[in-house]
Amino acid sequence: MRKLFLLPLLAAVTACQPVGIADQARLSRPIFEFAGSGTRTYETSLSSQLETGRASSSNAAAGGCSSCH
Amino acid sequence: MIKIVQLLLFVFAPPAMAADYWFSGTQEITGTGEILSADDIEIRTYQTRYSGIEGPWTVEAGVSWSEYGEDYAPIVSGEDAKLTEETIQADLSITRKWNESISGTLRFSAYDGFAEYRSIWTSEYYRQFFGDFEDYYPPDPHGHAFGASVDWDYLPGTGKAVFNFGYSRDEIAPGWSFNPEAGRPEPGRENLNTVSGSVQAEQVLAPWLKTGLNLTARKTTERSGRYGVANTWAASAGPLGFQINAGYTGESPSFNAVYASGLVEWNFLPQWSAYLGYRAYQDGGEIEASGFNALAPAIESREVFGGLRWDRGDLALSGGVGFLSTDYEPLSEENEFFGNLYKDRDWLTFRLSASYRF
Numbered sequence: 001m002r003k004l005f006l007l008p009l010l011a012a013v014t015a016c017q018p019v020g021i022a023d024q025a026r027l028s029r030p031i032f033e034f035a036g037s038g039t040r041t042y043e044t045s046l047s048s049q050l051e052t053g054r055a056s057s058s059n060a061a062a063g064g065c066s067s068c069h
Numbered sequence: 070m071i072k073i074v075q076l077l078l079f080v081f082a083p084p085a086m087a088a089d090y091w092f093s094g095t096q097e098i099t100g101t102g103e104i105l106s107a108d109d110i111e112i113r114t115y116q117t118r119y120s121g122i123e124g125p126w127t128v129e130a131g132v133s134w135s136e137y138g139e140d141y142a143p144i145v146s147g148e149d150a151k152l153t154e155e156t157i158q159a160d161l162s163i164t165r166k167w168n169e170s171i172s173g174t175l176r177f178s179a180y181d182g183f184a185e186y187r188s189i190w191t192s193e194y195y196r197q198f199f200g201d202f203e204d205y206y207p208p209d210p211h212g213h214a215f216g217a218s219v220d221w222d223y224l225p226g227t228g229k230a231v232f233n234f235g236y237s238r239d240e241i242a243p244g245w246s247f248n249p250e251a252g253r254p255e256p257g258r259e260n261l262n263t264v265s266g267s268v269q270a271e272q273v274l275a276p277w278l279k280t281g282l283n284l285t286a287r288k289t290t291e292r293s294g295r296y297g298v299a300n301t302w303a304a305s306a307g308p309l310g311f312q313i314n315a316g317y318t319g320e321s322p323s324f325n326a327v328y329a330s331g332l333v334e335w336n337f338l339p340q341w342s343a344y345l346g347y348r349a350y351q352d353g354g355e356i357e358a359s360g361f362n363a364l365a366p367a368i369e370s371r372e373v374f375g376g377l378r379w380d381r382g383d384l385a386l387s388g389g390v391g392f393l394s395t396d397y398e399p400l401s402e403e404n405e406f407f408g409n410l411y412k413d414r415d416w417l418t419f420r421l422s423a424s425y426r427f
Contacts, residue, residue, distance in 0.1 A: 007360070019273050019275075019276050025276065026276060027203060030334075031305065031333075032305075034283075034303070039099070039385040039386065039387040039422045040387075041422075042346060042376065043330075043374060043391070043418075044082075044418045044420045046103050046112055046418065047418065050368070051370055052326075052352070053318040053350070054316070054326070057162060065392075
């Protein structure tokens with residue numbers, strides 16, 4: 001867990017590194033897409049029916065028990 | 070059936086006509102199938118999406134079809150039943166790129182049918198309990214949503230922020246209770262209005278490192294505001310890619326959820342990649358401290374998932390499977406009626422998707 005706190009430090013060290021056109025190909029990998037869909041996502045959206053506190057369960061139609069309120 | 074045809078025409082007619090006459094940019098068709106399955110509950114969803122670009126305009130439309138199958142088993146009284154339901158959902162969005170850094174999107178979506186499996190179970194409970202009364206009527210859940218967003222590429226190619234606003238109205242399957250003064254059962258609230266907003270920021274920190282922050286807020290009728298924060302990191306090293314994510318969601322008076330996930334991807338051939346991930350989720354339960362209700366108790370869940378992707382550039386295929394387990398805290402005596410709904414389960418998740426760009 002303590003290693004997680006090193007991430008902001010890592011960000012500070014690496015921030016402002018230039019990103020060239022050649023780097024765009026690497027950054028276009030699905031792993032860098034945080035809101036991917038279709039063939040470029042990794043998890044099923046149906047699990048939001050169980051895990052209603054996830055950010056992906058952001059609207060009433062997508063999650064939460066509508067008759068349970 | 071008429072509603073379904075109307076939805077299909079509403080969603081696919083404009084982009085289909087547009088595709089014939091003025092889409093000169095990239096177009097893409099995607100088909101996705103997903104399954105969430107346990108011994109007594111199975112959900113299958115099939116979705117098709119289309120997008121087309123013409124100059125500064127992007128049009129995207131989608132239709133999804135969900136099938137629910139549940140083996141209803143009462144705890145105290147009632148009878149076993151096999152429940153099946155179908156839901157159709159459609160959406161349409163139009164995006165206008167104003168300049169190199171700003172674009173705006175308008176969205177509309179609608180659905181007809183149950184939005185999730187728990188309402189099907191609880192509706193059967195109320196039907197068995199109150200179905201013989203004249204005043205009882207079966208549920209007809211449906212809803213629609215509007216949304217708007219602004220994308221701001223504050224550092225084109227490396228830094229981006231998205232501001233979202235949404236409104237939705239859901240006609241829900243109500244809970245029922247007996248009114249002793251009136252001598253008949255009465256439904257609870259039958260519609261919900263939700264207003265939501267979010268800010269998503271993504272920043273490339275190095276050619277191999279990127280981070281994202283997602284802040285969300287949502288207010289639903291008769292409930293307190295729900296607020297969430299999630300942070301994601303992604304990195305690559307040669308053929309390997311890594312992604313980690315953690316988040317928190319809270320709602321007064323007592324709902325708290327935390328979750329995290331980790332993922333490794335390996336590009337083992339130029340067009341092929343494999344991935345393996347683990348995620349965990351925990352919340353303190355939606356259930357109220359006392360009184361009869363159908364809200365969920367505290368849950369812990371975890372999933373190991375993996376899959377393969379083949380991407381030729383214009384044509385891509387991906388498939389994945391996951392093993393998900395859910396562990397609920399025991400219900401109180403007042404709510405043991407829903408003990409078989411909120412029991413521990415082992416789920417299998419399955420996902421298959423294909424896309425073609427032309």
